[in-house]
Amino acid sequence: MLRVIVRRLLQLVVTLIGLSLLVFVWLRNLPGGPIEALLGERATPERRALLVKALGYDQPILVQYAKFMQRLLTGDFGNSIRSGDPVTEVIGRAFPATIELAAAAMIIAIGLGVPLGYLAARHRGRLLDNMSIAGTLLGISIPIFFLGYLLKDVFTQNMHWFPPSGRMSTGVDNTEVTGFFVLDGLLTREFDASADALWHLILPALTLATIPLAVIVRITRASVLDVLNEDFVRTAEAKGLRHKTIRGRHILRNALLPVVTTIGLQTGALLSGAVLTERVYNWGGLGTLIYNSISGGRDYPVLQALILLAALVFVVVNLLVDLSYAFIDPRVRVR
Amino acid sequence: MSLLDVRDLSVVFQRRGERPFTAVDKVSFSVEPGQTVGLVGESGCGKSVTSLAIMGLLPRRGNKVTGEVNFDGADLLKLRPDDMRDRRGRDIGMIFQDPLSSLNPVVPIGVQVAEVLERHRGMDRKVAMKEARELLDAVGIPDPMRRLKEYPHQISGGMRQRALIAIALACKPRLLIADEPTTALDVTIQAQILTLLKQLVDETGTALIMITHDLGVVAGLCDTVNVLYGGKVVERAERHELFARPRHPYTHGLLNSVPRLDSPRGERLHAIRGSVADNIPWVEGCAFAPRCDNVVDACLEGTPPLEPTATGGDLRCNNPVSEEVAVP
Ligand SMILES: Nc1ncnc2c1ncn2[C@@H]1O[C@H](COP(=O)(O)OP(=O)(O)OP(=O)(O)O)[C@@H](O)[C@H]1O
Ligand code: SF4
Ligand SMILES: [Mg+2]
Numbered sequence: 001m002l003r004v005i006v007r008r009l010l011q012l013v014v015t016l017i018g019l020s021l022l023v024f025v026w027l028r029n030l031p032g033g034p035i036e037a038l039l040g041e042r043a044t045p046e047r048r049a050l051l052v053k054a055l056g057y058d059q060p061i062l063v064q065y066a067k068f069m070q071r072l073l074t075g076d077f078g079n080s081i082r083s084g085d086p087v088t089e090v091i092g093r094a095f096p097a098t099i100e101l102a103a104a105a106m107i108i109a110i111g112l113g114v115p116l117g118y119l120a121a122r123h124r125g126r127l128l129d130n131m132s133i134a135g136t137l138l139g140i141s142i143p144i145f146f147l148g149y150l151l152k153d154v155f156t157q158n159m160h161w162f163p164p165s166g167r168m169s170t171g172v173d174n175t176e177v178t179g180f181f182v183l184d185g186l187l188t189r190e191f192d193a194s195a196d197a198l199w200h201l202i203l204p205a206l207t208l209a210t211i212p213l214a215v216i217v218r219i220t221r222a223s224v225l226d227v228l229n230e231d232f233v234r235t236a237e238a239k240g241l242r243h244k245t246i247r248g249r250h251i252l253r254n255a256l257l258p259v260v261t262t263i264g265l266q267t268g269a270l271l272s273g274a275v276l277t278e279r280v281y282n283w284g285g286l287g288t289l290i291y292n293s294i295s296g297g298r299d300y301p302v303l304q305a306l307i308l309l310a311a312l313v314f315v316v317v318n319l320l321v322d323l324s325y326a327f328i329d330p331r332v333r334v335r
Numbered sequence: 336m337s338l339l340d341v342r343d344l345s346v347v348f349q350r351r352g353e354r355p356f357t358a359v360d361k362v363s364f365s366v367e368p369g370q371t372v373g374l375v376g377e378s379g380c381g382k383s384v385t386s387l388a389i390m391g392l393l394p395r396r397g398n399k400v401t402g403e404v405n406f407d408g409a410d411l412l413k414l415r416p417d418d419m420r421d422r423r424g425r426d427i428g429m430i431f432q433d434p435l436s437s438l439n440p441v442v443p444i445g446v447q448v449a450e451v452l453e454r455h456r457g458m459d460r461k462v463a464m465k466e467a468r469e470l471l472d473a474v475g476i477p478d479p480m481r482r483l484k485e486y487p488h489q490i491s492g493g494m495r496q497r498a499l500i501a502i503a504l505a506c507k508p509r510l511l512i513a514d515e516p517t518t519a520l521d522v523t524i525q526a527q528i529l530t531l532l533k534q535l536v537d538e539t540g541t542a543l544i545m546i547t548h549d550l551g552v553v554a555g556l557c558d559t560v561n562v563l564y565g566g567k568v569v570e571r572a573e574r575h576e577l578f579a580r581p582r583h584p585y586t587h588g589l590l591n592s593v594p595r596l597d598s599p600r601g602e603r604l605h606a607i608r609g610s611v612a613d614n615i616p617w618v619e620g621c622a623f624a625p626r627c628d629n630v631v632d633a634c635l636e637g638t639p640p641l642e643p644t645a646t647g648g649d650l651r652c653n654n655p656v657s658e659e660v661a662v663p
Contacts (some may be wrong), residue, residue, distance in 0.1 A: 240423035
């Protein structure tokens with residue numbers, strides 16, 4: 001088990017180094033760039049040259065990369081070109097917002113998706129099953145942007161059930177501990193702040209959850225259908241076990257293996273969904289930061305760090321998936 | 336009174352857009368306490384469907400089960416699903432053909448034995464595990480303490496079937512149904528498992544329904560044998576009677592196709608000609624007619640009835656093999 005983890009971490013390091021080089025080269029070859037953004041289109045060549053030199057962009061790209069890596073090893077990601085703040089700080093501010101949003105979305109997707117998929121499989125071919133098939137098709141194909149604005153329109157403008165945007169109402173007193181607002185409120189016993197944050201969280205989380213929810217329902221349904229045909233389910237029935245035992249220990253424990261893999265992949269894919277969702281609800285997390293760093297004149301240092309962070313999250317999530325796989329399936333453990 | 340009395344049991348599969356298919360056709364037989372009864376016949380004759388119908392384990396949809404399954408004074412087919420669930424595993428145990436796929440791959444053997452004790456005998460996990468250890472020991476699994484924590488893929492095929500036998504017998508049921516329990520095993524292991532089953536049913540007084548297509552298994556184990564063909568019982572006889580004087584041409588053919596130690600060297604085995612695919616529907620005559628050497632006109636004029644024989648058995652045939660020439 002330990003060997004697997006160590007091997008995966010080594011793979012991670014290699015992946016990140018390769019990826020960082022790719023990203024580094026790629027970003028610097030994109031049209032447009034921070035110089036134009038900072039100085040405007042009509043800056044004099046002298047001023048441009050000065051700034052290029054100051055930022056080190058006149059050196060060969062590999063030299064730039066080497067310097068970047070050197071600083072990286074000391075934990076220094078450089079400063080944002082847009083704001084001048086250290087990149088770690090800029091990202092640190094936005095990180096909890098996105099994690100909170102993504103975690104809420106995954107809780108919704110898993111919490112609803114697995115039971116729904118199970119029920120659909122058990123009622124195969126009947127109304128509930130057909131509804132879930134139609135629903136998941138819709139969930140997968142509807143564009144997030146569209147769904148986001150639709151929900152926002154209906155539930156905030158028309159019904160006024162939820163606040164339209166942001167993570168917290170103005171004037172709510174909250175103390176930041178972790179940066180996860182719902183959690184912070186609970187930790188500091190400021191429950192009204194928690195409730196307010198939760199209230200803001202629901203619509204964006206639902207929006208972000210649609211695709212993973214639809215995928216999880218489908219995979220769970222297919223997987224449960226497979227397991228229902230297995231001989232050991234018949235054995236469990238022949239033992240006269242209770243429904244509850246058969247469902248949990250015999251059907252779901254086996255059916256969840258592919259679902260866990262899906263959850264890992266979907267968590268990675270959440271990052272792209274978060275960019276759109278955060279735009280719609282003005283969420284102020286990493287998605288917003290990515291958007292601003294690209295459209296507001298290529299903020300190389302921030303973008304670089306963001307892409308590496310995304311890769312890191314992806315790999316770590318999949319490592320967790322593999323570990324939980326080994327936990328659920330003893331046949332994996334011995335290998 | 337019989338422990339189990341199956342009366343006119345029929346199972347008709349009906350899928351949307353398909354013709355109804357009668358897999359089990361008015362099958363009747365009974366099992367006395369402690370008795371071992373064989374259900375014999377070739378693949379597809381309805382052995383498994385019969386046993387699943389008795390257990391109430393057929394799919395909930397797509398089939399119609401009629402007749403009676405009287406067990407211990409109650410018709411199992413009329414029980415509420417929850418009452419049947421209480422009886423399965425407690426009053427009737429069952430073991431299946433493929434021991435690997437019949438065990439849950441992600442649950443330790445110990446838990447798979449213990450859960451049935453927890454369910455029906457109200458034990459908590461700790462007590463149930465202790466009992467499970469003794470059960471594994473009783474079915475001849477070496478080092479049972481270690482096996483409790485192991486998973487099905489970590490033990491051999493023979494041991495898996497032993498574990499399944501331990502599970503089926505955990506609550507000391509009065510009836511055990513074994514559906515081809517040795518077919519998936521090596522020949523040497525087959526003999527061990529059969530010996531074990533025989534020993535266990537003798538010791539505990541459990542009645543056994545032995546389902547098999549292998550007459551060798553029947554010879555060593557069964558008191559009474561029911562031969563099934565195309566979903567119907569075609570011959571029923573006490574074991575010695577059946578082996579000494581098979582009356583139905585199908586039974587006769589089955590016996591002749593079994594290699595015998597005492598048959599003259601070089602003599603060819605007589606396989607039954609044709610295959611199940613040649614069957615005609617019972618309503619048009621005897622389903623076996625297209626493959627039968629004894630066929631007479633009456634055989635194509637409606638289902639031959641099942642009638643008692645002079646030796647206390649039952650026979651469904653218009654022109655049975657004569658008693659003298661029965662076995663070479
Ligand atoms: N769920 C089902 N739906 C439709 N037909 C079925 C179903 N289960 C079994 N059958 C059919 O019923 C017939 C009897 O099947 P059964 O499994 O009882 O045969 P068997 O005697 O146990 O044969 P084997 O030796 O191969 O196990 C077969 O023709 C089979 O195709
Ligand atoms: S009834 Fe006729 S066809 Fe059928 S087994 Fe007997 S002799 Fe053969
Ligand atoms: Mg069968």
